[in-house]
Amino acid sequence: MSQSSLGKKLQPAKKAWKRFARTVESKFHNLNLSKAIKVIKTSCSRLLSYCSIRFFHPFKKHSLTRPHYRRYHCNRDFYGHYYSNKNHVHNNFSAIYIDQLYSEEAAGSSTSSLQAKHFHAENNSRDKQVVDEQVLPRKEDKEKEKVLYSIEDAWREIVAKSPQLRPVDERADEFISNFRQEIKLQKEKSILEFEEMLARGQIGYALVPMIARGVMLGPDQPVILHLLDIPPAAEALNGVKMELVDAAFPLLKGVIATTDVVEACTGVNIAVMVGGFPRKEGMERKDVMSKNVSIYKSQASALEKHAAANCKVLVVANPANTNALILKEFAPSIPEKNITCMTRLDHNRALGQISERLNVQVSDVKNVIIWGNHSSTQCHDVNHATVKTSSGEEPVRELVKDDEWLNAEFITTVQQRGAAIIKARKLSSALSAASSACDHIRDWVLGTPEGTWVSMGVYSDGSYNVPSGLIYSFPVTCQNGEWKIVQELRIDEFSRKKLDLTADELSEEKALAYSCLS
Ligand SMILES: NC(=O)c1ccc[n+]([C@@H]2O[C@H](COP(=O)([O-])OP(=O)(O)OC[C@H]3O[C@@H](n4cnc5c(N)ncnc54)[C@H](O)[C@@H]3O)[C@@H](O)[C@H]2O)c1
Known part of the structure; x- marks a missing residue:
């Protein structure tokens, strides 16, 4: 002060x-x-x-x-x-x-x-x-x-x-x-x-070395990083640029560190949006929404005008689903299938909890689903999840043999993981969020393995009776740079209620965001 x-x-x-x-x-x-x-x-x-x-x-x-x-x-x-x-x-x-x-x-x-x-x-x-x-x-x-x-x-x-x-x-x-x-x-x-x-720029700081090392786009893909932050953070951003140069990443062909949104968006093929206005003590939900709506409105215009054709966008900053929706509204020439939000961290957290419970490699667990909002109303569905065992793939429910744990403690642990990390680290999740952002883009661009789906917040087309016009997390498979919602999965009554609840919350958020616009 x-x-x-x-x-x-x-x-x-x-x-x-x-x-x-x-x-x-x-x-x-x-x-x-x-x-x-x-x-x-x-x-x-x-x-x-x-x-x-x-x-x-x-x-x-x-x-x-x-x-x-x-x-x-x-x-x-x-x-x-x-x-x-x-x-x-x-x-x-x-x-x-x-x-x-x-x-x-x-x-x-x-x-x-x-x-x-x-x-x-x-x-x-x-x-x-x-x-x-x-x-x-x-x-x-x-x-x-x-x-x-x-x-x-x-x-x-x-x-x-x-x-x-x-x-x-x-x-x-x-x-x-x-x-x-x-x-x-x-x-x-x-x-x-x-x-x-x-504590600023936590996810961004963890993310850039991962991209520069090829974690996001593979070990053969050179990259040029455009880093954007607000003017008060310009000096810190420049420090990050210096560190990237000092790390001498072989795949890193250039770094642009700027506070000019147009310069940041010019020519980009992939935009990972981690900048946003956090909710501060005493702030109303509407005030936070209004700040983020104006950020995403201006970034949408810059992306629409200056990004490369077919630019893929991943919104990480909260409220991630609704920020992505605003971005879609204000960048009408960017195809809606190119605008997504991140629920991969929740997906990965669910995989992690099951692998710990069953004492198996996390890479052997697959096909959990996060439905809906990246918020506490999201639905964690393990009804189709499997684990690779010596006798083939087996359903998670049959291996865990404890529905009570799966329907209660497992859900709350995943749901409250972010808060638990803040409590322990005194900072929010950064490493796991950055790694999940890399997973999201990598699977989208390079494709999901055969028989495996992942969770992504995408523009709803009415599948599973989710209202269209929301950015909602679904199970998707990806091929040739395009995602597709996995269809015809059986939804039990327990999950159905949760799918509707999280959809209602997203509709409310959408209405709030539109009220901020007017
Ligand atoms: N979707 C998810 O799974 C998930 C997980 C973790 C965190 N998050 C969210 O991701 C966001 C980033 O988290 P963090 O821990 O890195 O936050 P942070 O506060 O450490 O970093 C945010 C950065 O954004 C910058 N910023 C603010 N307004 C900006 C603007 N208008 N343009 C450009 N940059 C701007 C800030 O200066 C800061 O450097 C938060 O909104 C957080 O809630 C989402």
């Missing part, structure tokens, strides 16, 4: 302090305590200037410098490391936060409060003392403490002598507590923004 934006955010607090000081002043005039007013007024203004210097100064030199930060946040190791490194470099100052300036006071006399403060200061945790000693000369520290104590002591003495001032005292406590809370929230927000910035 920049100094100026923090300065702006603290303005109301400063004003409130001034108002508060004026209120106190008027009360004191009534009580004829003019000397005490002067003490409070000077102390308040010194306190505010103290806050300004010590709170803002570090942000001037380096944002987020704060040695004590690790005590407040869960991502301790990362920030502990980050901040301690920074403090070695900038060890001539220390960020002081408002919440430390106003310590919680127990009721009692001013003397005991003073003693408590000294006791607290001297018995602070060991690492805090070490950091404090590194960053502030002790004498200076003590002088500043004196300023703080004199304000609070003077105030307490006055309140003790004048019971009519107690409401003012309570308001002061309330003000301090609100102010402290506000500062804490702002601090947390700025850390989250920073964390988000560091």
